Amino acid sequence: MTSSARALDRPSQVDAEQVADLLGVGFSRSPIPALLLDGDLTITAANRSADVAFRSGPQSLLGRCLADVLQGSAQFIRDAAGTSAGHLVQELELVTASGALVSAEACADAVVTASGQRFLLMQLRDVTVIRCAERALAASELRYQQLANSLPDSLVMMFDHNLRVQFAFGEAIAVNGYNMAAMTGRLVPEFAPANAFALVAEYYRGALAGRNSDFEYLSPVSGRRFRVRVRPFTDPVGVVIGGLALFEDVTDDRSRRSQLEQIHRLSRLGSCWYDLRAEWVFDEELLGLWGLESAVGVALVPSDMIVPEDATAVVAAHERLRSMGGRGSLSYRLRHGMTGEIRHLQCTFESTVEDGVLVTATATHLDVTEAVATIEMADLLRAEAGADQRAILLRRISDELAAAYSGPEGPLHSIADLAAADLNAAAVLRVLTPDLQAVELDVTSHPDEHLRVAIAAAMTRSRQCFEPGPIRDEVIRQGRIVSSDPTIRPANHSRFVNQTGWRFEHSITAPMRHNGLVLGLFCVLRIERAHPFETGDQHLVQVLADRAGSAIAEHRVRADLERAAAERLQELTEQQRELLKELAGMEIRERSHMAESIHDAPIQLIVAAAMRIDTLRLGRTGSDEAELDRLAALLESSVDWLRNLIQVDLAAPDLTHGIGGALRNLADGLFDEARPLQIVGPMNVNLSPPATAAAYRILREALTNAHKHAHATNVSMRIDQLDSMVVFSVTDDGVGTASTTGPGHLGMATMRARAEAEGGQLHIHSAPGAGMTTVLTLPITAGL
Numbered sequence: 001m002t003s004s005a006r007a008l009d010r011p012s013q014v015d016a017e018q019v020a021d022l023l024g025v026g027f028s029r030s031p032i033p034a035l036l037l038d039g040d041l042t043i044t045a046a047n048r049s050a051d052v053a054f055r056s057g058p059q060s061l062l063g064r065c066l067a068d069v070l071q072g073s074a075q076f077i078r079d080a081a082g083t084s085a086g087h088l089v090q091e092l093e094l095v096t097a098s099g100a101l102v103s104a105e106a107c108a109d110a111v112v113t114a115s116g117q118r119f120l121l122m123q124l125r126d127v128t129v130i131r132c133a134e135r136a137l138a139a140s141e142l143r144y145q146q147l148a149n150s151l152p153d154s155l156v157m158m159f160d161h162n163l164r165v166q167f168a169f170g171e172a173i174a175v176n177g178y179n180m181a182a183m184t185g186r187l188v189p190e191f192a193p194a195n196a197f198a199l200v201a202e203y204y205r206g207a208l209a210g211r212n213s214d215f216e217y218l219s220p221v222s223g224r225r226f227r228v229r230v231r232p233f234t235d236p237v238g239v240v241i242g243g244l245a246l247f248e249d250v251t252d253d254r255s256r257r258s259q260l261e262q263i264h265r266l267s268r269l270g271s272c273w274y275d276l277r278a279e280w281v282f283d284e285e286l287l288g289l290w291g292l293e294s295a296v297g298v299a300l301v302p303s304d305m306i307v308p309e310d311a312t313a314v315v316a317a318h319e320r321l322r323s324m325g326g327r328g329s330l331s332y333r334l335r336h337g338m339t340g341e342i343r344h345l346q347c348t349f350e351s352t353v354e355d356g357v358l359v360t361a362t363a364t365h366l367d368v369t370e371a372v373a374t375i376e377m378a379d380l381l382r383a384e385a386g387a388d389q390r391a392i393l394l395r396r397i398s399d400e401l402a403a404a405y406s407g408p409e410g411p412l413h414s415i416a417d418l419a420a421a422d423l424n425a426a427a428v429l430r431v432l433t434p435d436l437q438a439v440e441l442d443v444t445s446h447p448d449e450h451l452r453v454a455i456a457a458a459m460t461r462s463r464q465c466f467e468p469g470p471i472r473d474e475v476i477r478q479g480r481i482v483s484s485d486p487t488i489r490p491a492n493h494s495r496f497v498n499q500t501g502w503r504f505e506h507s508i509t510a511p512m513r514h515n516g517l518v519l520g521l522f523c524v525l526r527i528e529r530a531h532p533f534e535t536g537d538q539h540l541v542q543v544l545a546d547r548a549g550s551a552i553a554e555h556r557v558r559a560d561l562e563r564a565a566a567e568r569l570q571e572l573t574e575q576q577r578e579l580l581k582e583l584a585g586m587e588i589r590e591r592s593h594m595a596e597s598i599h600d601a602p603i604q605l606i607v608a609a610a611m612r613i614d615t616l617r618l619g620r621t622g623s624d625e626a627e628l629d630r631l632a633a634l635l636e637s638s639v640d641w642l643r644n645l646i647q648v649d650l651a652a653p654d655l656t657h658g659i660g661g662a663l664r665n666l667a668d669g670l671f672d673e674a675r676p677l678q679i680v681g682p683m684n685v686n687l688s689p690p691a692t693a694a695a696y697r698i699l700r701e702a703l704t705n706a707h708k709h710a711h712a713t714n715v716s717m718r719i720d721q722l723d724s725m726v727v728f729s730v731t732d733d734g735v736g737t738a739s740t741t742g743p744g745h746l747g748m749a750t751m752r753a754r755a756e757a758e759g760g761q762l763h764i765h766s767a768p769g770a771g772m773t774t775v776l777t778l779p780i781t782a783g784l
Helices: 013-023 048-054 074-081 128-150 194-208 251-266 284-290 308-323 369-384 386-402 409-423 449-464 470-477 490-500 535-600 602-617 623-650 659-670 689-708 746-757
Strands: 034-037 043-046 087-095 101-112 118-126 154-159 165-169 213-218 225-234 240-249 269-275 279-282 326-335 342-354 357-367 426-432 439-445 506-514 517-526 677-680 715-721 725-732 761-766 772-779
Touching: 034 048, 074 087, 101 128, 194 213, 194 225, 194 240, 225 251, 269 284, 284 357, 308 326, 308 342, 308 357, 342 369, 409 426, 409 439, 409 517, 409 535, 426 449, 439 449, 470 506, 470 517, 506 535, 517 535, 659 677, 659 689, 659 715, 689 715, 689 725, 689 746, 689 772, 746 761, 746 772
Parallel strands: 677 715
Antiparallel strands: 034 043, 034 118, 087 101, 101 118, 154 165, 154 240, 213 225, 225 240, 269 279, 269 357, 326 342, 342 357, 426 439, 426 517, 506 517, 715 725, 725 772, 761 772
């Protein structure tokens, strides 16, 4: 115990000295600051380290309150004051005597003397350096995590000797169906599918054995391809403590590389590139295009193989690539190194230059020899076969005109499209009315759809206020072609442009003629000032215009014939309707006359004969009376038959309440209880009186045929009223027939005529032994 401690005159002095002596040299010489506190947390002893760390000025630490010496330790003081025994540890932020802020780990242990005096032994271990290192490590880990997460399409994973994931970061985790939080702390086989783990297990275990691995990995989970680097992870002394795997998604890069390889295989294409490390590198495809086995000393192109006419352009392109950078293209010819033939190549290059030094460059060379030869041959053939092409064009137009069509739009559109494609211009066909005072039809075409729409809109505006003006004098009235060529009526062209308002540079307007008459205008227009029409184009336009005139005239003739035919058909239909009406009247009159005749003569005579038989029966016995009974029954049957004939076949139907009741009465007269007629459907339908009468007559004929000729066991009728029509169907299971037309079928022909006269149709389906079905369809009368 120090002399200063012994100088204190306090009741606890002796006990404090005993405790200090008990702690011995370890207390006084410890490099860790240590304080001995009494029950009031007053410092009763302090070692050298504490005195240096917290003593301020000449004032001693002894006898001072802990709160005065250790600023920032209020919580610890409160905890220490309430500690009666045991061990207390807290970390404090304290200010030393020099004013430095330190992190200290404060440990307090209760010490009780033999006399029962209680002391606290407090040690303050400086952990400032450790905490700074920990904070630096945490910050480093955070920066590493941020760096790993920022790597595009990548995954970084660290694992220990058990293949347990220590951490995992990167964009590729979620993209490939994994969860970063779920991976950390788990064994790789626990979250990775077995087939996926089998592909990487060998390399992970190799890293734990100290081996580096680089490989490509095709994920069976996502189908993505990765470039993987697996490295051992060591401690500061070089001991392997785990492994580190870096996955880089190279799917898109491999796909592009595959596409380029396919392009190389399918095309005559080669590439070269430059960087400061490797300088110029040429692929085998490019060496094959040039006919070289190697390209030592070559930069961009083999200059000594270039034809002299292209040498200047090649030198200029190479100088631009080397000194200026950027993008460029070059066409050149060279003599092939193996065959000696002249080849045409197209080169596209891009380079980067820094401070006058070429840093990187990439160039693609394409062999276009065949294309150049094709173009040259095409130009030659085009120059030699211009007339043949025009002839083919006219032949195609003739084929269009020869084909069947329902209106002029088809051929006119074909003519406009062919003219626009052949002349590379807008084509406008304007068909005028026969009096040439209005527009009947406009047809437009142009290779550029947007320009065609704009011209069509201008035509629509012009059509609304059509006034031929000067065009009428030149084109319409005189049948002359008008061109924007300055040598051919420039004044007329100016008036034409001012009238239409179309902003074009060149035009040809020809009359569409036929048999000396002008039927409209055919215009071709170009907006490019540098591409005027040629003289031969005017002749082509006039020929096309005359072809269009022929199409228009033919359409009008056809339209007139079709109109006349339609009018004649309408006239014949009306005549047929009148004849059928007259026939129906005659039929009614004849049937009524026959009914009256039968009723007045035959029936009366038969009735009189029956009465005479009744008279003769008086006084007769035996066989004579029986014979007279048979004769009376026969006469009664004849009367019933004649009355049924009058009622069904000869009497006029009552259609005042619709067709349903009339058909039911007809059925009752034709069919008996043993062979009834079934009628299904509404009994009243929306038909006009003429259609109702026609339907009754047609159905009566069908039912009569089924009753008399078909020998049917079952006969049925179905009535369906749809939205716009009524359908009657009569079906029997009789003998049927092979044909329902031709000689012997006049009744069926009359039935069809009645149906067609009312705008309906009659269809009869039958076959021998398969019965017959008659289907009558009539339109519903509007407003009923």
